[in-house]
Amino acid sequence: MTDLHIVEGDARDVAAIMPIMESAFDPAFGEAWSAAQCLSLLATPGTSLIAAQSGTGTVGFALTRWIFDEEELLMIGVDRPFQRMGVASALLAHIIRRAKLSNRSRIFLEVRSNNPAQQFYRQYGFEICGIRKGYYKGLNGDRFDAATMALNF
Numbered sequence: 001m002t003d004l005h006i007v008e009g010d011a012r013d014v015a016a017i018m019p020i021m022e023s024a025f026d027p028a029f030g031e032a033w034s035a036a037q038c039l040s041l042l043a044t045p046g047t048s049l050i051a052a053q054s055g056t057g058t059v060g061f062a063l064t065r066w067i068f069d070e071e072e073l074l075m076i077g078v079d080r081p082f083q084r085m086g087v088a089s090a091l092l093a094h095i096i097r098r099a100k101l102s103n104r105s106r107i108f109l110e111v112r113s114n115n116p117a118q119q120f121y122r123q124y125g126f127e128i129c130g131i132r133k134g135y136y137k138g139l140n141g142d143r144f145d146a147a148t149m150a151l152n153f
Helices: 011-024 035-042 087-101 117-123
Strands: 005-009 047-054 057-067 070-078 106-112 127-137 143-152
Touching (some): 011 035, 011 047, 035 057, 070 087, 087 106, 106 117, 106 127, 117 143
Antiparallel strands (some): 005 047, 047 057, 057 070, 106 143, 127 143
16 A cells, blocks of 8 residues: 555544454454453553554554563454555554564564464564463354464564
């Protein structure tokens, strides 16, 4: 996308990301967050919302938090019509660049074990460093493991 801009957001942007939350995350896996959960997170020190914006408005977002020298990528989502157009790559590159500039030692994330997004993260140097059994709870009560991945600087 040529007109894509990555900007630091805040709680005022939560309403703009909620339609993306619904579009990007299959409810069968229990990964999406509610607006209340997002707002609660953003009220916590060390958290941030990063928005990907184009001429049509917000098309993607990421939520992160940091403590000491570690950053955690909590969620990255791209509106379905804009997937596979470099939006997630731009968001992740921004997060990595910002973490390096802030002298973070690593970035962690968790991704559903059977989610093909693991390959996306591997392209940026993330490696699996653990598994959380039954971390995600799907709509019908199904449980899904999460792979913990880390990118060390």
